[in-house]
Amino acid sequence: MNYSTIKFNDIANGEGVRTSLFVSGCTHHCKHCFNPETWDFNYGKVFDKETEDKIILSLAPNYVNGLTLLGGEPMEPANQKGLLPFVKRVKEMYPNKTIWCYTGYLFDEELLRPSRARTPWTDEFLTYIDILVDGEFKIDLKDITLRFKGSSNQRIIDVQQSLKQNKVILSPYNEKRNINIKSTK
Numbered sequence: 489m490n491y492s493t494i495k496f497n498d499i500a501n502g503e504g505v506r507t508s509l510f511v512s513g514c515t516h517h518c519k520h521c522f523n524p525e526t527w528d529f530n531y532g533k534v535f536d537k538e539t540e541d542k543i544i545l546s547l548a549p550n551y552v553n554g555l556t557l558l559g560g561e562p563m564e565p566a567n568q569k570g571l572l573p574f575v576k577r578v579k580e581m582y583p584n585k586t587i588w589c590y591t592g593y594l595f596d597e598e599l600l601r602p603s604r605a606r607t608p609w610t611d612e613f614l615t616y617i618d619i620l621v622d623g624e625f626k627i628d629l630k631d632i633t634l635r636f637k638g639s640s641n642q643r644i645i646d647v648q649q650s651l652k653q654n655k656v657i658l659s660p661y662n663e664k665r666n667i668n669i670k671s672t673k
Contacts, residue, residue, distance in 0.1 A: 511561070
């Protein structure tokens with residue numbers, strides 16, 4: 489598995505301060521994707537033990553809330569296989585830190601049911617994810633007042649509650665944020 493970049497002390501991709509890993513490889517090819525270079529599975533650098541260790545170390549400070557997985561597409565079958573041992577390691581070392589994952593695949597329709605995204609690793613992978621932002625970015629539904637997502641079709645899902653209750657449980661992060669624009673006149 490390859491990755492395009494790692495953002496340390498990221499405050500844009502999930503709650504609080506996070507380390508964000510942008511994996512390579514995506515078959516969605518959303519129109520107006522903010523990261524189209526990551527569609528190529530061979531783009532960037534190899535995600536190796538040294539890179540894993542660097543991310544693990546970056547999560548140690550108390551002010552870091554957790555890890556965010558983006559892309560590309562973390563839930564592409566090859567990426568699930570590559571990320572599973574890593575997210576397991578993160579949760580074992582930092583059980584109180586959250587893991588967020590952004591995916592174009594729909595949680596209840598593509599990750600929990602037979603589809604090309606559902607793999608032998610999907611169920612276990614999801615047990616380590618706290619928040620899943622699902623759904624492809626759609627430019628015609630873009631809304632800058634949304635928290636932690638780009639278009640109104642996307643959902644911010646509490647994965648662990650959803651798995652326990654066997655239905656989609658949305659996170660409170662789905663609410664719009666209040667944006668006050670002051671006139672300079």
